[in-house]
Amino acid sequence: MQEERLLLDSYRLWLENRHLSSATIRNYVSDANRYFKTIPSNNPFSSDSLKSYLNQKSADNNYPRYLASISLFCQFGVDQKLIEKNPIHSLRHDETRRHLPKLPDLFNMFKAHLVGHQTPSSTVKNYISDLQLYYHWLESTPNDS
Numbered sequence: 260m261q262e263e264r265l266l267l268d269s270y271r272l273w274l275e276n277r278h279l280s281s282a283t284i285r286n287y288v289s290d291a292n293r294y295f296k297t298i299p300s301n302n303p304f305s306s307d308s309l310k311s312y313l314n315q316k317s318a319d320n321n322y323p324r325y326l327a328s329i330s331l332f333c334q335f336g337v338d339q340k341l342i343e344k345n346p347i348h349s350l351r352h353d354e355t356r357r358h359l360p361k362l363p364d365l366f367n368m369f370k371a372h373l374v375g376h377q378t379p380s381s382t383v384k385n386y387i388s389d390l391q392l393y394y395h396w397l398e399s400t401p402n403d404s
Contacts, residue, residue: 263295266303273335290328304336306346313350366390 270291274284297315298308309329316325330347337345366387373383 263292263303267291267295269339270332270335273338274331286324287328287331290325291332294329294332304333304342304346306350309333309346310350362394 267288271284271288274287279287294312295303297312298305299311302308312329313322313326316322319325326347330345333342333345333347336342369390370383370387373386374380378386
């Protein structure tokens with residue numbers, strides 16, 4: 260418990276040195292504290308603990324903030340030489356990918372954005388058409404990896 264308090268205090272100072280807003284710092288420290296209360300291991304940087312926590316939070320509307328705050332907490336661990344690399348980077352790709360909107364929804368969101376900014380309908384139609392053509396071209400291009 261004492262180690263957690265010291266770690267959270269150090270994390271708060273580290274965030275303050277990054278010149279984040281006081282509300283962001285408060286939220287990120289609160290998120291880290293909430294994370295500490297849910298992890299089964301003594302290692303807050305364990306990939307299993309991080310993955311479990313993010314899975315618990317995945318349905319929450321604040322999931323992007325939780326992901327950002329935990330990622331920054333892990334970056335703090337790297338900067339303080341508590342860990343060698345940020346474990347979120349390996350988890351983030353899979354976790355983030357699950358929360359991306361489906362492509363038709365993304366096109367509709369972009370269309371709504373353009374319409375909301377009073378973009379002429381012909382321009383909206385052309386942009387959406389161009390994006391769809393580009394997407395189909397990407398799908399038909401062989402992957403080199």
